[in-house]
Amino acid sequence: MADDRHIDPRSPVQRDKFSFLKVAFVGVLALIALVTVKHSWFDTFTAPQDTPAPTEPAGPSQQPARQTPPASDGGAQPAQGNLTALFSAADYPADAFRNDEQGTVMARLEIDPQGKVSSCRVATSSGSESLDRATCTILKRRARFTPARNSEGSAIASSYTQKITWMLQ
CATH class of the missing domain: 3.30.2420.10 (TonB)
Known part of the structure; x- marks a missing residue:
């Protein structure tokens, strides 16, 4: 008699394997998304x-400049x-x-x-x-x-x- 084993996705052992694979897959996708977001959205500069x-001359500063109107000359x-x-x-x-x-x-x-x-x-x-x-x-x-x-x-x-x-x- 030939070995007629088959995978029954309803069995507890197989469900655990599928659950692990699903979690691993979602984790990899989340990591890829995090790296993509890090490079595209968070690597930015302070708004002018x-x-x-x-x-x-003013030296470089890590603080954004304040909004202050320039002084005016004679009206x-x-x-x-x-x-x-x-x-x-x-x-x-x-x-x-x-x-x-x-x-x-x-x-x-x-x-x-x-x-x-x-x-x-x-x-x-x-x-x-x-x-x-x-x-x-x-x-x-x-x-x-x-x-x-x-x-x-x-x-x-x-x-x-x-x-x-x-x-x-």
């Missing part, structure tokens, strides 16, 4: 905040903008991510009378060329300001300094 133009109103929503985790430069580069960039923006960024230069480097370049690229493409106004109320060109902290978590 509006800052006034500094009187002297003129400075340019105003909210740059906190311009950056996302997807903007972190791939080579900076691979090399674990982090830092704070102080970017000096020139704003035209229409409120667009006409130029950007790095006033204080983060120490990473990739992060510095990405900061100016994003600010030039996405930043829009309420233009500065002179004492007569006409829109005028102005300058604005923005601190951006790129941080891997």
